[in-house]
Every structure is written in C-alpha cells, then in structure tokens.
Amino acid sequence: MLLLLVLACAPQGPGELLLLPSSQRSGLPGEQGPYGAAWVRASTTARVDERLGVEVVFPSDADGWLAEGGPFPVVAFVQGGLVDVEQYRWLHTQLASRGYLVVAARHPGGLAMLASDDSAIALSAVERWSEREGLLQGAVSPGEPAAILGHSLGGAVGAIEWVSDERFQYLGLLASFPADFTPVEEVDRPALSIVGSADLVVDHAQVQAGYERLAGPRLYGEVQGLNHHGWFDDPKARDIEKDGPLKGDLEVLRANATRVVDTFLDAWLLQDQEALNALATGEFEGVEVSP
Amino acid sequence: MIALLLVGVAFADPLALRATSLDGQAAGVLGLPLSSVGLWAEDWGLAVGSRELTGLTVEGVRRMRRDAGQTELQIHGGLGLLWLEPGLSGQLGLSLLRREESRHLGWTGSFSLPWSMRLLGASPLDRPEVRLPVMVGNQLRFKIGELHVGPLAELGVVSVPGRPLSLAAQVGLTVGD
Numbered sequence: 217m218l219l220l221l222v223l224a225c226a227p228q229g230p231g232e233l234l235l236l237p238s239s240q241r242s243g244l245p246g247e248q249g250p251y252g253a254a255w256v257r258a259s260t261t262a263r264v265d266e267r268l269g270v271e272v273v274f275p276s277d278a279d280g281w282l283a284e285g286g287p288f289p290v291v292a293f294v295q296g297g298l299v300d301v302e303q304y305r306w307l308h309t310q311l312a313s314r315g316y317l318v319v320a321a322r323h324p325g326g327l328a329m330l331a332s333d334d335s336a337i338a339l340s341a342v343e344r345w346s347e348r349e350g351l352l353q354g355a356v357s358p359g360e361p362a363a364i365l366g367h368s369l370g371g372a373v374g375a376i377e378w379v380s381d382e383r384f385q386y387l388g389l390l391a392s393f394p395a396d397f398t399p400v401e402e403v404d405r406p407a408l409s410i411v412g413s414a415d416l417v418v419d420h421a422q423v424q425a426g427y428e429r430l431a432g433p434r435l436y437g438e439v440q441g442l443n444h445h446g447w448f449d450d451p452k453a454r455d456i457e458k459d460g461p462l463k464g465d466l467e468v469l470r471a472n473a474t475r476v477v478d479t480f481l482d483a484w485l486l487q488d489q490e491a492l493n494a495l496a497t498g499e500f501e502g503v504e505v506s507p
Numbered sequence: 508m509i510a511l512l513l514v515g516v517a518f519a520d521p522l523a524l525r526a527t528s529l530d531g532q533a534a535g536v537l538g539l540p541l542s543s544v545g546l547w548a549e550d551w552g553l554a555v556g557s558r559e560l561t562g563l564t565v566e567g568v569r570r571m572r573r574d575a576g577q578t579e580l581q582i583h584g585g586l587g588l589l590w591l592e593p594g595l596s597g598q599l600g601l602s603l604l605r606r607e608e609s610r611h612l613g614w615t616g617s618f619s620l621p622w623s624m625r626l627l628g629a630s631p632l633d634r635p636e637v638r639l640p641v642m643v644g645n646q647l648r649f650k651i652g653e654l655h656v657g658p659l660a661e662l663g664v665v666s667v668p669g670r671p672l673s674l675a676a677q678v679g680l681t682v683g684d
Contacts, residue, residue, distance in 0.1 A: 261592040263667050264625045264638040267559040331665075331673040376671050 226344070227272070229351030230280030231256040234309045237278055241313065245482065245491070246475030249314035251275035251283050255305070256351055257322075260341035262334065269322035270338045271301050273308035274355060275315055286354050288317040289485040290342065290362040292335040292377075292384065294370030295320065296391075296448065299455075303448040304367070310474055316481065317342070317355055332376045335364060339383060361385035363485055365477070367447050368392050368418065379403055386484045388477060391418050391444055393426025404432040408480040410473060410503075412442025416460040435495055437476045438504045442469040472502030554585075562589035566598055579604045583621070595626040613648035613657070639666040640675055 231254030243249030254276035262268035275283040291311055295301050301320045308318040319342050321334035343358035345351075363386035366374030371392020378387040379398055387400075387407040394400045400407075409427040411418060427436045441463030445451035451459075462469065479500070482491035498505040543556025545568075552568035566585030580603055587596035600621040607614045619642040625635065644661030665673040 259591060261561060261589065261594075261625075263665055263670075263673065264623045264636055265558055265561050265564075265587060265589055265596055267561045267591060330676075333667065333670040333673065336670070380671055 226348040226350035227256045227258040227352055229256070229282070230254065231272075231274065231276060231351060233276065233278075233280045234273065234305060235313055237276070237283065243314050245478035245494075246471045248310055251285075251313045251315055252277055252280075253309040253312035254280040255308070258341070258345070260337060260344075262331070262337045268331075268334055268337055268341075270341055271320045271322060272342060272352065273305065273312045273318040273320075274352065275312050275317065282351060282353075282355055285315065286317075287346065287357040287360075288315055288355060289360065289481075290339060290356050291316045291318050291481060291485075292339055292362060292364040292374075293318055293320040294335055294364065294366035294374045294377075295323065296366075296368035296370050299367070299448050303450055306449055306470070307447070307474065310478075311481070314478060316485070332373045333380075335374065335377050336381045336383070359383070361485065363388060363481055365390060366392055368444065372398070375400055378405070378407075386480070388480060389423075389426070390447055390473075390477075391415055391423070393418070393423045394429065400426075401429045401431050403430075406433040406480075406484050408435050408437070408477070410435075410437040410439060410476055412439045412444065412446060412469070412473070413504075414441055414443040414446075414460040414463050417444035417458050433495075434507070435476070435480065435498065436506045437473075437500065439469060439473045439476075440464075440502050440504065442473055446470065447473075469502070472500070476500050476503055476505075561591045562587050562596065564588075564596065564598060577606050577608075579606070587623070589625070596623050597626050598623045611650050613655070615644075615646040615648070617644040617646070617661070618642070619644065619661075619663075637668055639668075640664070641666075642675065 233252065233254045235248065235253040237250060237252035239250050241248045241250050253273055255271060255273045257269060257271050259267050259269055275285065275288055277283050293304060293308065295304060301322055311318050319338050321338040323330060323334055339362060342352065342356055346354060346356045346358060362383055364374045364378055364384040365388035367390040371389040372395045375387060375389065375394035375398045378384045379400060385405050389409040391411045407430045409423060411420065411423050427434065443462050444459045445455040446462055446466055446469055479491045479494050482488040483495050498507060543554050545552055545554035550570040552570065554566045554568065557563050564585055564587035566583050568581050568583040571580045582601055584599045587598065589596055600619060602617055602619040605616045621642065622639050624637045640663055642661050642663035644659065646657060646659040648655045648657035661677050663675045665675045
C-alpha cells in the first residue's frame with residue numbers, strides 16, 4: 217500500500233543537484249546562468265494505463281529544492297535514437313541554470329518514435345505536479361507556451377509534437393529534420409534548425425530541405441567543427457565510428473551551439489527584445505547562420 | 508498450467524488467456540510490462556493483471572470455437588483500477604487466433620484489438636482518453652519433454668484519438684505443459 221501511495225504522488229524533494237547556484241555566472245546566451253540545477257524522476261500515466269518515466273531538470277537552490285523566481289518556462293527535450301536522456305544533462309543543466317525547466321520523457325528502448333506523444337504527456341504531468349504539493353509545486357504556469365527541442369531522431373519526433381500540440385509553440389531541431397510525413401509547412405510558429413559542420417551522421421541535404429519546409433520565423437545555423445555526438449556525453453563506439461571528428465574544443469563548440477539555442481529560447485519564450493534582435497541580426501560566433 | 512515470461516513495451520492484452528487457449532486451463536504472465544494470472548472454465552475465462560504497477564485489471568473472456576478449434580474468436584472485457592494517476596479504466600477487445608499444430612511444433616497467429624478507456628479521475632491529457640491498439644502476433648510452441656516452450660512476438664500501433672500514433676511491441680517466452 218505504501219508503494220501505491222508513493223506512485224500516486226507528485227515528485228517529492230529535494231532533487232539530485234547537478235550545479236550549485238552562483239550569482240557570479242552571467243547567464244548570457246552560451247553560458248551558464250545564476251540558478252543551480254537539479255534533476256528528479258517521476259512516473260505518470262500514458263495512453264490510459266501505460267507508465268511513462270519523466271525526468272525533470274529544474275532551476276534549484278543549493279540544496280536541490282526548486283529555486284525562487286518561478287514559475288519557469290518549459291523546454292521539453294526529446295532524446296536521440298538509442299541515446300539516454302542522462303547523456304544530455306550537460307545541456308539540460310545549462311538550460312536550467314538560465315531559468316528554464318527541462319522535461320524529458322524517458323522513451324522505451326531509447327526510441328522516441330515508439331510513442332511520439334510522450335513529450336505532450338510529460339508536459340501535462342509537469343503542469344499537474346506544479347499544482348500539487350511537492351517538489352515542483354509552482355514550478356510552471358500551466359497553459360503557458362513551451363518549447364520543444366529534439367536531437368537527431370528526437371528532433372523528428374519533436375516536430376510531430378510541435379505540429380500536433382499547440383502548447384509547443386517553438387521547435388528546436390538539433391542535428392535533425394522533420395520527417396516527410398510531418399506537415400511542418402502548415403505551421404507558422406518559430407523554429408530553429410542547427411547542425412554541426414563535422415556531423416557525418418545526419419544528411420545535411422535533408423536537414424537543409426527540412427528547414428526549407430518551415431513556414432514561420434526560422435533560423436538555420438551550422439556550428440563550425442561540431443559533430444553529431446558532440447551534442448551528448450559518453451558516446452558509445454558506434455556513435456563515434458559513424459561520425460566525423462570534432463574540429464575544435466568540445467566545450468567551445470558546445471558554447472557556440474548553445475549560444476544560438478539560448479538566444480532562440482530567450483527570444484520566444486521570454487520575448488526578450490535583445491535576443492530577438494540577435495536572431496534578426498544572425499551573427500553568432502563560430503556559427504554560420506542563414507535566415 | 509502455462510507460464511509466460513514476458514518483456515516488452517507499451518501495450519496490455521489478456522495475453523495469459525490467449526496463451527491458455529492453446530490447451531491449458533490456467534495461465535500466468537510474468538514480466539514487463541504485463542503480469543497476470545488467468546483461469547478457464549470451459550469457454551469462459553477470467554484474468555487478473557497489472558501493467559508496470561500502473562493499476563490492477565480484471566477481465567473476462569468468452570472463447571468462441573470455430574473450425575474444430577483451429578480458428579478462434581475471443582471477446583474480452585473488464586474493469587481496471589489505476590493508481591499511478593488515480594482513476595478507473597474499462598477494457599473491451601476482440602482477438603482472432605489461428606492455430607496450426609503438428610506433433611512437435613505449434614504456431615498461433617493472432618490479430619487483436621485490446622481496446623481500453625480511462626473512465627474516471629485525472630487523465631494525462633485532461634480529457635477522456637481512449638486507447639485503441641491494433642496488434643498482430645506470432646507464437647511458436649515446441650514440445651520439449653513434458654513441457655511446451657516457445658517464443659511470442661507481437662507488433663502493432665496504438666491510436667489515442669487526438670494524438671499521433673504510437674508503436675507497440677512485446678516479446679515473450681511461453682512455457683507450459
């Protein structure tokens with residue numbers, strides 16, 4: 217009975233700390249922000265009676281509790297094929313430290329394509345947990361626009377969710393492109409497509425073609441020197457064999473990439489005018505940008 | 508008695524009862540996502556099951572024999588108590604099975620519609636939710652001594668109105684007498 221009660225509850229705190237808060241950090245795009253970051257996992261129900269695992273990385277205080285300053289805008293993240301959610305924690309930590317709450321559905325077998333509505337279900341769960349007593353109480357504002365980011369195969373799944381669920385107002389394709397059957401040309405909401413120049417896993421022509429189908433405000437960026445597995449930690453041998461080598465320091469290349477991602481999120485989720493201007497200008501260090 | 512060791516993802520079905528329709532009177536399913544036990548009384552069956560601790564379901568099955576028992580239609584329905592997100596569920600489904608048996612080898616092909624609906628409580632999508640899987644399965648059965656042993660695999664899609672289609676798959680191993 218105790219187990220049943222635990223299962224039925226919203227996540228209780230504190231979370232596992234990933235980063236201590238520090239007012240010394242600028243939080244400029246491409247850099248960590250002043251918030252701490254912590255993660256927590258919980259389960260929710262999907263498709264009547266399936267269990268869906270959800271990982272949330274949130275702005276935290278030094279003890280792993282939700283930081284003051286919320287509610288925080290939501291960024292849903294969809295993992296790449298056969299890549300674990302945990303391998304993207306560097307990115308989730310960066311986003312949380314800048315004041316975003318990251319929610320990632322944990323897909324069966326690491327294949328998001330098995331259930332392309334999992335991120336929407338995970339977002340609903342976070343919204344419910346935000347209204348209940350627990351670690352994430354007050355963390356988000358239900359109904360507020362969210363962004364969805366996906367890497368590789370996760371980007372294709374994220375595009376499906378972006379098209380089918382208007383809560384996801386903004387789409388970020390990280391080394392990815394929408395599938396042919398996903399009608400992204402019918403959506404006029406903002407989107408970002410960003411890929412590394414040294415990425416030999418994804419077909420750059422398909423990335424470019426997918427980007428051209430986007431009908432709303434859009435930005436295309438090619439991060440000079442970044443490859444495919446540079447987007448996640450602890451790549452396996454199979455990830456490295458198929459990919460090109462990094463051409464530069466990974467930390468620098470990631471900073472160049474996240475400078476664009478952070479600017480995109482700041483511009484649309486926060487309606488930050490400086491970020492909107494930066495997107496319009498399209499000048500980012502280490503990134504070739506086209507409108 | 509038939510026991511099933513099952514691993515897989517994303518779908519619920521009164522699998523124990525379908526397995527027993529090979530020749531058994533009782534069945535058990537152990538594993539993820541589905542665990543269940545079932546009993547037959549003539550052409551009626553009853554199964555109690557749980558999926559990944561999301562709840563407890565009780566389902567009845569009516570077996571309709573045709574073609575000297577080689578082709579079979581099953582109608583199953585029941586109720587579930589869900590506790591991960593509190594609520595009730597209802598199940599209603601059809602399964603069509605075709606069996607071929609030789610002295611040492613058995614094969615069962617299945618086409619199933621194990622549909623379910625969330626009845627009460629908070630829905631994950633904040634609206635009534637219906638789950639409509641369409642599944643196709645294959646099950647082999649070998650005679651090893653006094654035991655029957657065989658693999659099982661099912662694939663399909665799950666439709667939830669208003670949501671994109673999801674894929675569903677599960678594999679299992681049957682052991683029985």
